[in-house]
Amino acid sequence: MIIQNALLVELHPPRIRKGLDVRIEGTEIREIGKNLKIAGEQVIDASGKILMPGLVCSHHHYYSALSRGIMAEIGPTPDFISTLRELWWKLDRALELEDVRISSEIASLEAIKAGCTTVIDHHASPSCIEGSLDAVREGYRNAGLRGASCYEVSERNGTEGEEAGIEENRRMAELLDEEKAQGSWDGLYETMIGGHAPFTISNHALERLGDLVEGSGRGFHVHVAEDRYDVSYSHGVHGKDILVRLDEHGLMNENTIIAHGLYLGSEDIRIMNDRDSFLVSNTRSNMNNSVGYNVHLPELKNWALGTDGIGADMLEELKFAYFKHRDAGGSWFPPAFMEALWKGNIIAERIFGKSFGKIEEGYQADLVILDYPAPTLLAEENLAGHLAFGMNSQAVETVLIAGKPVYEQRKFKESKSALYKEAEAKASEIWKRMDGLKVQ
């Protein structure tokens, strides 16, 4: 395939090249140049359009896709824990396997429409743990999206639930390793080892998760210090900083994702940086849960952007990340946030062992064509300004993942209206089931 005559835009370091053709072979970018010779290949004319590496959402919760506009009996939520108990822990408990598959496919399709080519998911469905990661994977696969999920292990579902969560992570890691050994792996779906949050994971489970992280060669994906409660709990019950506790169990490595981290201490931050782990910041979610703002971002070596389940529109998330930073008195300008968004590609590289985020020979052909007629000069020096103040996901026209068009001229290959109808019906059933639940 050849994408012709595009304006090539890369986010980090910002680079813009005009009027170039890009040849794709298999899953990779093979050649870049002017007027490339066509050898009987499919041609996409991108004249007047931007061609950009696909965006990465580095922390998502697909299981919440059917909670949009939720109408269920939600009790008072004066603080973070009440919000978890009244909303999220009822929602995930109400999910059945079919709901998991549908919400995964809906969330994947919406991510693609917003220009995402990789999404890192974090899954929970305590009433149907075994097989849930297969259901998540099916949603990714049906949409043609790249990504990784994990099961969020938690003691809140009792020892049995905690154990089942560990096993689900192990099962998926072993299944993927087997597929890789047999040469049948699709190259698009991976897994991490998941935990909900340190305040809901026992030391025994942390030990087992540490063994699994080491044995499987994967990273740990967990919420940390989203609210002060997690920090106080760790100090009060375990007598140590949160990441000291995780590090003692071998859970901090270069493949590890720490979501949120608003209230990390200086020792936590030292561990993050020493272990080369990633923090993923989710500004809209933090605002929605009234948990505060992460003032530690400037101290971190690696950080990227996620949505924590509020869709996967990363151009919108970037705007919130930037405006909230300014609102909180921060001194950074849009380039810092454009770099953080781009750094999701480093997470993808660590997970998939391939090259992402640039339009270069040998890089994965995860690409987006955008129709963005800039009303002012669009240059490397002000690209981040265009992202913060102008460009949005409505510009996304065509999306390629691993060299395959999964969304063309704002259309998926088949109509998704039946899936959306099914989703609407399933959502109403989930909301009804939530009403009968009491979560401690």
Ligand SMILES: [Zn+2]
């Ligand atoms: Zn989250």
